[in-house]
Amino acid sequence: MTNVHTPLLEIRNxxxxxxxxxxxxxxxxxxxxxxxxxxxxxxxxxxxxxxLAHVLSGRPGYRVTQGTVSFLGNDLLAMKPxxxxxxxxxxxxxxxxxxPGVSNTYFLRTAVNAxxxxxxxAELDAMDFLQLLDEKAKLVEMEEALLNRSVNxxxxxxxxxxxxxLQMALLDPRLAILDETDSGLDIDALRxxxxxxxxxxxxxRGFLVITHYQRLLNYIVPDVVHVLSDGKIVxxxxxxxxxxLEAKGYGWIEKEAAAAAL
Amino acid sequence: MTGSAKAATxxxxxxxxxxxxxxxxxxxAGPPWLTKLRRAGVASFVKTGFPSxxxxxxxxxxxxxxxxxxxxxxxxDVTIAERTQAVELEARLGTLGLSSPGPRLVxxxxxxxxxxxxxxxxxxxxxxxxxxxxxxxxxVEKALVAAPSAHPFVALNDAFLDTGALVRVGKGLTAPDxxxxxxxxxxxxxxxxxxMSHLRNLxxxxxxxxxxxxxxxxxxxxxxxxxAVTQAVLGENARLTHIKVQLEGxxxxxxxxxxxxxxxxxxxxxxxxxxxxxxxxxxxxxTLSGEGSGTEMYGLFAAAAGQSVDCHxxxxxxxxxxxxxxxxxxxxxGNGRGAFDGKVIVREGAVxxxxxxxxxxxxxxxxxxxxxxxxxxxxxxxxRCTHGSTTGRIDSDxxxxxxxxxxxxxxxxxxxxxxxxxxVVSKVAAPDxxxxxxxxxxxxxxxxxxxxxx
Numbered sequence: 065m066t067n068v069h070t071p072l073l074e075i076r077n078x079x080x081x082x083x084x085x086x087x088x089x090x091x092x093x094x095x096x097x098x099x100x101x102x103x104x105x106x107x108x109x110x111x112x113x114x115x116l117a118h119v120l121s122g123r124p125g126y127r128v129t130q131g132t133v134s135f136l137g138n139d140l141l142a143m144k145p146x147x148x149x150x151x152x153x154x155x156x157x158x159x160x161x162x163x164p165g166v167s168n169t170y171f172l173r174t175a176v177n178a179x180x181x182x183x184x185x186a187e188l189d190a191m192d193f194l195q196l197l198d199e200k201a202k203l204v205e206m207e208e209a210l211l212n213r214s215v216n217x218x219x220x221x222x223x224x225x226x227x228x229x230l231q232m233a234l235l236d237p238r239l240a241i242l243d244e245t246d247s248g249l250d251i252d253a254l255r256x257x258x259x260x261x262x263x264x265x266x267x268x269r270g271f272l273v274i275t276h277y278q279r280l281l282n283y284i285v286p287d288v289v290h291v292l293s294d295g296k297i298v299x300x301x302x303x304x305x306x307x308x309l310e311a312k313g314y315g316w317i318e319k320e321a322a323a324a325a326l
Numbered sequence: 327m328t329g330s331a332k333a334a335t336x337x338x339x340x341x342x343x344x345x346x347x348x349x350x351x352x353x354x355a356g357p358p359w360l361t362k363l364r365r366a367g368v369a370s371f372v373k374t375g376f377p378s379x380x381x382x383x384x385x386x387x388x389x390x391x392x393x394x395x396x397x398x399x400x401x402x403d404v405t406i407a408e409r410t411q412a413v414e415l416e417a418r419l420g421t422l423g424l425s426s427p428g429p430r431l432v433x434x435x436x437x438x439x440x441x442x443x444x445x446x447x448x449x450x451x452x453x454x455x456x457x458x459x460x461x462x463x464x465x466v467e468k469a470l471v472a473a474p475s476a477h478p479f480v481a482l483n484d485a486f487l488d489t490g491a492l493v494r495v496g497k498g499l500t501a502p503d504x505x506x507x508x509x510x511x512x513x514x515x516x517x518x519x520x521x522m523s524h525l526r527n528l529x530x531x532x533x534x535x536x537x538x539x540x541x542x543x544x545x546x547x548x549x550x551x552x553x554a555v556t557q558a559v560l561g562e563n564a565r566l567t568h569i570k571v572q573l574e575g576x577x578x579x580x581x582x583x584x585x586x587x588x589x590x591x592x593x594x595x596x597x598x599x600x601x602x603x604x605x606x607x608x609x610x611x612x613t614l615s616g617e618g619s620g621t622e623m624y625g626l627f628a629a630a631a632g633q634s635v636d637c638h639x640x641x642x643x644x645x646x647x648x649x650x651x652x653x654x655x656x657x658x659x660g661n662g663r664g665a666f667d668g669k670v671i672v673r674e675g676a677v678x679x680x681x682x683x684x685x686x687x688x689x690x691x692x693x694x695x696x697x698x699x700x701x702x703x704x705x706x707x708x709x710r711c712t713h714g715s716t717t718g719r720i721d722s723d724x725x726x727x728x729x730x731x732x733x734x735x736x737x738x739x740x741x742x743x744x745x746x747x748x749x750v751v752s753k754v755a756a757p758d759x760x761x762x763x764x765x766x767x768x769x770x771x772x773x774x775x776x777x778x779x780x
Contacts (some may be wrong), residue, residue, distance in 0.1 A: 121730055124722070149732040161727040165745030171731075174741070178732035214745075231731060 072270040078131035091295035107292035117243040121155035150182035152238030156228040163215035204260040222253030229260035246280035258283030278310035331396040347485035367484025386665035398519035400435035407514035428503030436523030449496030486524035495535035504538040511545030522551035531564035538567040547575035560592035574602040586612040588619035600627040614648035626750040631660025649680040656687040658694035683713040
């Protein structure tokens with residue numbers, strides 16, 4: 065069904081509002097990610113970056129009012145969050161959730177087996193899983209103690225983000241969405257998290273990297289950079305665009321967009 | 327099932343029970359103090375009658391259907407059918423993981439049917455209280471007459487006092503294995519009426535003695551009433567772990583009262599796990615009358631459709647430097663009802679008291695309801711007391727987080743509910759009981775059929 069020319073993700077004219085009060089956040093997004101590509105979405109606060117990540121992952125609380133999203137040719141928006149995950153969409157959370165009483169290892173194995181079952185693979189027993197976990201944990205320099213604790217409970221900011229990348233590595237997604245993975249991280253934590261992501265770049269997996277700052281893109285080098293402003297992509301370019309934004313701020317882009325709209 | 331006789335009014339219900347108790351007592355021999363105790367129980371019960379929901383302490387417990395049902399006592403001669411059912415019920419415990427080969431007493435409808443062979447030192451007594459009342463009543467007189475209670479169900483328990491488990495651990499000794507008491511309610515008695523049993527367990531730990539006592543309640547799905555009282559008397563520096571696991575059937579009424587008294591330096595840990603029954607009330611009254619004594623109370627109650635579970639605890643700090651720690655959690659589903667009513671009293675002289683109380687409840691459906699009533703009553707300033715109560719639903723962020731990792735909504739809810747309860751279960755030290763409880767928690771969960779991995 066798919067080949068290298070089928071986009072991993074194709075977003076067309078996506079409009080989405082907050083369900084509770086009807087405020088429109090996304091106002092016509094178009095975006096296409098081919099296998100192996102890394103796309104960065106940058107933008108000022110309130111531009112709709114995180115909403116885009118939430119809508120793509122199926123988080124409740126939003127209503128899509130127009131447009132389509134296809135993932136490997138299938139209607140992504142018709143799928144439940146868990147179906148998206150099993151089909152191969154992974155969201156690395158900006159604020160990973162603490163779940164007291166559920167051991168990280170148990171949670172990871174449950175998730176891995178839910179995805180494997182969907183893909184027609186045999187479930188991993190405890191021994192096989194621990195072997196896999198051991199291998200992937202090295203990727204993000206995750207200590208064993210954190211694997212035995214409750215999910216994210218008492219983890220530092222950096223440990224939580226590394227746990228996200230670990231989950232990504234275990235679930236082996238086709239498309240990974242990173243929602244401000246750099247927020248709240250010092251440079252060492254950022255380096256480790258980015259290293260984990262880079263290890264997963266294999267020429268077929270796609271990435272959508274959402275960030276406010278250019279800094280992360282020094283570590284995860286994008287093929288395409290998009291600038292989001294007021295719920296629309298107002299400019300796209302190569303990695304040079306990110307550097308330009310870093311130097312000049314978002315103001316000039318917004319002015320340019322406003323001028324174009326006149 | 328067969329229809330059961332109804333008392334026309336609650337007053338009639340009280341009179342029926344009083345008559346039953348008098349008849350019961352008149353058929354029993356025994357020393358004068360015992361006869362007096364039973365009679366006083368009848369008199370007290372007749373005086374107070376069944377509590378009504380107007381009574382603040384009973385606001386959340388509807389005893390009306392119970393009060394109007396005429397229950398009968400199972401005849402002393404246990405039938406073959408009862409024994410067969412008891413064996414089947416008890417086998418469930420093995421399936422659930424409680425297979426410890428240690429000392430065990432098994433009661434069916436209030437009558438001892440089985441005891442495992444065990445060799446305990448002579449100073450550790452683990453016996454049928456009924457046997458002791460017949461052969462050597464003087465050994466338990468002091469403890470039994472010490473605590474008259476105005477509680478109607480405790481008075482009723484006095485009135486029918488004749489059976490239960492007696493644990494007595496001599497000075498400085500530690501019972502090597504948990505002492506397990508299994509109470510089974512079955513419908514296979516020769517009596518056509520629904521059955522009631524009034525169980526009295528007595529635990530006496532002498533100074534520096536230690537024991538773990540596990541009480542398990544199981545039953546078939548017919549109408550029944552279990553009215554259990556456990557009195558635990560802890561001598562100086564004694565240690566008691568008391569675990570109650572309530573897994574009775576769908577139509578069971580269960581009223582349980584646990585009394586804990588602590589001499590200087592004595593420490594108790596109480597666990598209450600309540601998953602079964604229709605109308606259930608678990609009460610604990612702990613008195614910390616010895617300096618430096620302490621109690622920890624852990625409770626997990628679950629009420630699904632058609633179930634009502636009330637937990638009432640009173641911790642009475644009556645001596646200096648005593649501490650108490652309480653953690654109760656409730657899980658409510660369907661139209662289940664629950665209540666936590668926890669009172670901590672700190673008396674005037676109880677300086678340097680350290681009391682912490684927490685109640686958390688998880689509501690899984692729109693129809694479920696829980697009342698939380700933590701109460702502190704402090705009569706001196708030199709104390710550290712905290713209490714907190716929260717009631718909420720499954721956290722939507724956590725739910726989405728799990729779903730975004732491929733877990734179905736049902737599996738995610740089940741896992742989060744399990745996690746909520748497991749905090750309490752994790753406090754149980756006995757591994758086989760912990761396994762049993764985890765299993766029960768899984769089995770109880772709304773999406774258990776889809777399995778946590780589903």
